[in-house]
Amino acid sequence: MQIRDILSFSMHAATANRGRTLLMLLAMAIGVSSVVVLISLGDSARIYVIDQFSSLGTNLLIVLPGRSETTGGPPPLLGETPRDLTLEDAISLTRARTVRRIAPIIAGSAPVSVHNLEREMLVLGSTSEIFDIRHLDLSQGNFLPPGDPTRAEAICVIGLTGKKELFGNQPAIGRWLRIGDRRFRVIGILASPEVSLGEDLGDMVIIPVAAAQSLFNASSLFRILVEATSPEGMEQTRQSILETIRARHEGEDDITVITQDAILATFDRIFKALTLSVAGIAAISLVVAGIMIMNVMLVAISNRKTEIGLLKALGASKGQIMQLFLTESTILSSIGAAIGLVLALLGIRLAAFLFPQFPLYIAPWSPAIALAVALITGIIFGILPARRAASLEPALSLARR
Amino acid sequence: MIHLQHIERIFLVGDEEVHALSDVSMTASDGEYIAIMGPSGSGKSSLLNIIGLLDRPDNGSYELDGIKVSELDEQQQAEIRRHKIGFVFQFFHLVPRLTAFDNIALPLMLSGIKQEERQVRVTAALAAFGLSNRAGHRPDQLSGGQRQRVAIARATIMQPSVILADEPTGNLDRSSGIEVAEILEELNRQGITLIMVTHDPDLGRRARRQILMVDGRIEHDK
Numbered sequence: 001m002q003i004r005d006i007l008s009f010s011m012h013a014a015t016a017n018r019g020r021t022l023l024m025l026l027a028m029a030i031g032v033s034s035v036v037v038l039i040s041l042g043d044s045a046r047i048y049v050i051d052q053f054s055s056l057g058t059n060l061l062i063v064l065p066g067r068s069e070t071t072g073g074p075p076p077l078l079g080e081t082p083r084d085l086t087l088e089d090a091i092s093l094t095r096a097r098t099v100r101r102i103a104p105i106i107a108g109s110a111p112v113s114v115h116n117l118e119r120e121m122l123v124l125g126s127t128s129e130i131f132d133i134r135h136l137d138l139s140q141g142n143f144l145p146p147g148d149p150t151r152a153e154a155i156c157v158i159g160l161t162g163k164k165e166l167f168g169n170q171p172a173i174g175r176w177l178r179i180g181d182r183r184f185r186v187i188g189i190l191a192s193p194e195v196s197l198g199e200d201l202g203d204m205v206i207i208p209v210a211a212a213q214s215l216f217n218a219s220s221l222f223r224i225l226v227e228a229t230s231p232e233g234m235e236q237t238r239q240s241i242l243e244t245i246r247a248r249h250e251g252e253d254d255i256t257v258i259t260q261d262a263i264l265a266t267f268d269r270i271f272k273a274l275t276l277s278v279a280g281i282a283a284i285s286l287v288v289a290g291i292m293i294m295n296v297m298l299v300a301i302s303n304r305k306t307e308i309g310l311l312k313a314l315g316a317s318k319g320q321i322m323q324l325f326l327t328e329s330t331i332l333s334s335i336g337a338a339i340g341l342v343l344a345l346l347g348i349r350l351a352a353f354l355f356p357q358f359p360l361y362i363a364p365w366s367p368a369i370a371l372a373v374a375l376i377t378g379i380i381f382g383i384l385p386a387r388r389a390a391s392l393e394p395a396l397s398l399a400r401r
Numbered sequence: 402m403i404h405l406q407h408i409e410r411i412f413l414v415g416d417e418e419v420h421a422l423s424d425v426s427m428t429a430s431d432g433e434y435i436a437i438m439g440p441s442g443s444g445k446s447s448l449l450n451i452i453g454l455l456d457r458p459d460n461g462s463y464e465l466d467g468i469k470v471s472e473l474d475e476q477q478q479a480e481i482r483r484h485k486i487g488f489v490f491q492f493f494h495l496v497p498r499l500t501a502f503d504n505i506a507l508p509l510m511l512s513g514i515k516q517e518e519r520q521v522r523v524t525a526a527l528a529a530f531g532l533s534n535r536a537g538h539r540p541d542q543l544s545g546g547q548r549q550r551v552a553i554a555r556a557t558i559m560q561p562s563v564i565l566a567d568e569p570t571g572n573l574d575r576s577s578g579i580e581v582a583e584i585l586e587e588l589n590r591q592g593i594t595l596i597m598v599t600h601d602p603d604l605g606r607r608a609r610r611q612i613l614m615v616d617g618r619i620e621h622d623k
Binding site (some may be wrong): 002004005009012013016121278305306309310311312313315316317318319320393394395398399 | 417446450453455456475476478479480482483484488490492494498499507508510511512513515516555559
């Protein structure tokens, strides 16, 4: 038989009974669309989180005080506490060749007030470098000026939300505000109150690191952000940070250095696993659709016994009968898959329309997966009915009227 | 040339063995016109199914045009059915969703003959059986006589050497029945072997040779 004939014969047979065809298409469409939608949601979430993390900066290393891992050796019997990470430690890191810039960070929350308006805000003590490391943006004024990080100048840069709450529509540049019991002059306002991984840049005040040290009465840094000169220099930078701090801390490895890549890779893995498991759950609906296809095909075959007997009498071999019925179930599941794909596209469009802040898109490989799965389902669940059709005894099936 | 020797066909009904055919031997030369007659359950349809390779005998040998077909496998038997045997049934057995044209073209399609050649051969067959203006009609839009003519056109489209007809007029009124019988006899005159199962004595008498079957045996052959 010619392929064109097989296709047209099976197509005819598949569409002859509308009720059954619609039912099968529906089952398949639901299965395929749920797989595509869930894969796309999972993948969109992954990309959203990765984007958010990348916006923290590039070639970033984060130095934290304390250790989160052991290298063996005797346990510290005398209850050692990690040494503080000091501003001097931070400054010493700039000497490494592969370090482009560093930003020491002290963070804490403190009441910020203007006249009788008071607001609890996140206070970040840092240097001018954090502006470039974190890719910050100003809407007005200037950022902290570069210079000696140990100088505690009484100036601050305020987030947009904080500015609106404290100053209303009045200009804030040049005005004074009070953080805790100290006074600071506003020299700049951050742009776009964009949420970046839980830290609300809009509700934040940035002050010089030395000022933060005296404000919170602590010399210890919260962390140090280090930007390497290139992605290739990351590992070298990591080593040189560890060595520098070890030398300064009497030979103790008492800091943790996290690279941004490691965090990104972890999130990437977590979200991929999540997407896969969600897709796996959705695939159950495809199995249900497959069983439905099998069921409907079996009914169709018992209704068409005479036709099968006739085809055999006209010289169709077992192989040809199998071919015809397999093609029929595959055609049905493919059309169902196509409908499901369209449904999924519409669903994602609708979701993107309803939640514009969440970047939604169809995973580019999901249509291919959906089609492949539909074909495989059609064939696997079509085999049993097709075999049954092929093994019918022509004499018996023709005897029925 | 059909040559059957000691054919046995046994069906199991419950625990009981029913001998549908027991020790049937017969020979039909090319171009013969045979009517197989007998009461219901006498084995005449079983015999026709064996001759048509729709069923396998439990015992005995069957030779068709010099080929020992009882020894062939499924695939080869399908080949023989396709090229050498044409079937005409009491209930026509047309595929209800296909037009008259497509029903007649089925055997050509199954053997992979190209669209253009199919067009030519089926159009000629439609004309030969007076169905030219019915080509696009589905079976439910045709009369009984027309349906049987479509079925005969389908049975002959591959130019078989044998036509097996199982009660070809059983579902038709008298005049259509006679018309169908005349068509089959005309084909027989052109050299095709015609074997017909019937219990209509009038139709049976038209055949040059009648075989009477009783209880799975050939009772009478003249």
